[in-house]
Amino acid sequence: MRFLLVEDNMDLAQAVMDCLALDGHAIDHARDLASAQDCINAAPYDLILLDIMLPDGDGRDFLARHRRNANSTPVIVLTARSEVSDRVGLLDLGADDYITKPFDFTELEARCRAVLRRQGGVADNVRSFGGAELDSLAGAIRAGGESHPLRNRELRLLEVFFTSPGQIFSKSHLMDRLFSFSDDVSENAIEVYIGRLRRKLEGSGARIETVRGLGYRLVEAT
C-alpha cells in the first residue's frame, strides 16, 4: 500500500514512516500542504495521514479541497488540538477517522487497517502463502478447504507473518506489534496466540515454525 504522510515535524514523521514500513507499506512524506498537493497530483495513494497545523496552512482546508475535487482517497487526520472542538468538524469535512497526538503506533496501525478495510476492494486484502489464504477484510483464514474466523489479534499476527514469509520475528517484536501500551502482558501471551494459529493453519501448506532462541517464522509445510 502507498501512503502519504503530511506532517511538518521531521522526527515524528520519521518514526511514523519507520513504523508503517514494518507493515510493508510505502510511505511518501510531505512537509507542507504545497508539497502534499504535488504528491497527490503525481501519484495515486491508498491512504493519506494528515496533520492539521502545517507551516503553510490549515490541514482542514486541504481536506475540504481534497473532497471538493471528488478525490476519494481515505484520510486519517492527526490532531494535536483539543478533541472537544475538533471531532465533529473533522468528520463533517470528510475525514475518515482521526487520531489524537500522541498516539500509540499499534493504534495508528489499527486505525489505518480499519479505514482501508472499510474502503474495501483493495487487492492486498487477500494474501496467500503455501496454499493458505488470509482474508483481512473478512477476518478469516482459509486453509485446506476450510475457513476459520480470526479474532483481531490473531489476524494481526498472521498479517505480520504473511507480509514477510520466511522472516524470523522475535517474541518481543511480535509483542510490540500486537499489544498497545495500556496492555500489561507477559511474553508468554504470544505463545498462546501462536498455538491457536497453528491449529487454524492445520491442513494447509503453511505453518509457523519455532526457531529456537530467536523466534518464529512462517514457512511452507513440508
Added chain:
Amino acid sequence: MKRRSYRTSIRRRLLLQLFTMAALLSLAFFLVVRAVAERAAADTQDNILLASATSIADAIYSEQGAVAVDLPYSALSMLGSISEDRVFYRVLIGEETLTGYDDLPLPSPAQGEFETFMFRGEEVRSATVTRTVSSGGSKERATVIVAQTRLGLAAISQRISGMAAVVGFGFLLVATALSLVAAQSALAPLNRMTQSVARRGPDDLRPVDTQTPSELVPLVDALNSFMARLKASLTQSEEFIAEAAHRVRTPLATVRAQAQMTLRRSEKPENKASLRAMIRAVDESSRSAGQLLDHAMVSLRTDQLQDEVFDLVELTQDTVAHLRPTADLKDIAISVELYVETLPIRGDEILMQNALRNVLDNAIKYSPEDSDITVRITEEPRISFVDQGRGFSADDLGDITKRFSRGANVGDIVGSGLGLTIADEVMRAHGGTLEIAPNEEGRGSCVSLVYPRD
C-alpha cells in the same frame, strides 16, 4: 440565573406619579368648582334679599305726619322664586317696629348689609337697608330687614358639589387610563430591546441593532461593547486552549513515537523496560494534559451551552465506531443494543460527544482482554455502558465523579481521573445525570448517561 426582585420598576413608578398627579388635579377641580358654585349661589341670594329690602324701603311713605308702608307684592314674591324657603321681614321706624316679625333681631353695626344668624331654629341670611324718611318736619330713620332660610341654597350647593365630584372622578379615570397607555408606550423601546437580547442564542454575541430612542443609546452602546469584549475573551480562551493542547501534545507525540520505534528495534530487556517506563510517563502526562484541556473546554462551553437538535443514537454509534479500533486492540467486542431508532434531543452535540467518548474510553481502559462491552440505548433517553471490568467499589461510587478522583482499584492503568468528571459535568449542564452502578451480571460496572425527558 437568580431572579432579582423588581423593587424599582420604572413602569410602576411612572404610573404612581401620573396617578397621584391626576388625583390631586381632580381634587382641586372638585374643590374649586364647589367653592365657586356656593359663592355664586350665595351672591344671588344676597342680591335678591337686597333688592327685596330696597323695594320695601322704597315703599315707605309719610302721610299726615305718620310713617306707613305698603308692602309691595313683588318684594316677597321675588324671594319665593328661589325655592320654598321661608321669608321673614321687619320694618322699623326709629326703634319701633312698623310691621313684620318684631323678634327678628337688628343687625349688629359691625356686620354690614348682610348677616347670617340663627332664627327660630333655622339658619337665615338677612339683608338690611336703612332710609331716612321725613314726616311732619322731623326726620325719622327707617330700617328694613329681610331674612330668608338657606335650605334652597344648601340643596343647590349639594347638587353642584355632586356634579363636580362625578366630573372629577371621571377625569381621574380617564387620566389613569391615559397614564397606563403613556407608561406602556414610554417603556416600549426598552421592552423591544430586552426581547431582542433575550431571544438570542447563548453564543449570539452580535451587537444589538434594534431601533432605540436617544435616551437608550448609551445603554445599548455599553451593552454592545460589553458583548464585544466577552466575545473576544471567549474566542481567546478557546484559541488558547487549542493552542495549549497543540503545544503540549506535539513534542510528546515526537518523544513517544521515537521511544516506541526504538523499543521495537531494541532487543535488550533492560532497554525495553526503561523505554516502556518512558512511554508510560509520556502517556500519563499527555492524558492528564489532554483531559485538563478538555475539561477547560467543557467548562467554557457549558457556560454558553449550544442549543441544537441532534440524534443521540447516531452520535453514540459514531463514537462507538471511532473507539472500536482501540477496543479491537484488546480483543474487546463492543455491541450496540438499540431499543429506539432515533433519539432527537436538544443540547450541545460536541459536549455530548465528549461525554460519550470519555465514558466509553474509560470502559475500554478498565476492561480486561477478550471481554465484552455493551452499549444500550433506550427510549428514556438513557445510554448505558455495561462492561466486565474491575468495576467500582461501593466506597468509590460517591465521589468517583469528583475532579481527579479515581477508583481504589485502578492499579497501574494510566489515567487522570477526569473522564467521568467531564461526563458528569456535561450531563448536569444538560439537566441530566450520570449514574454509576455495579453490573447486574456480577463483575464489572454499568455507567449510564440519563438525559432529561422533555
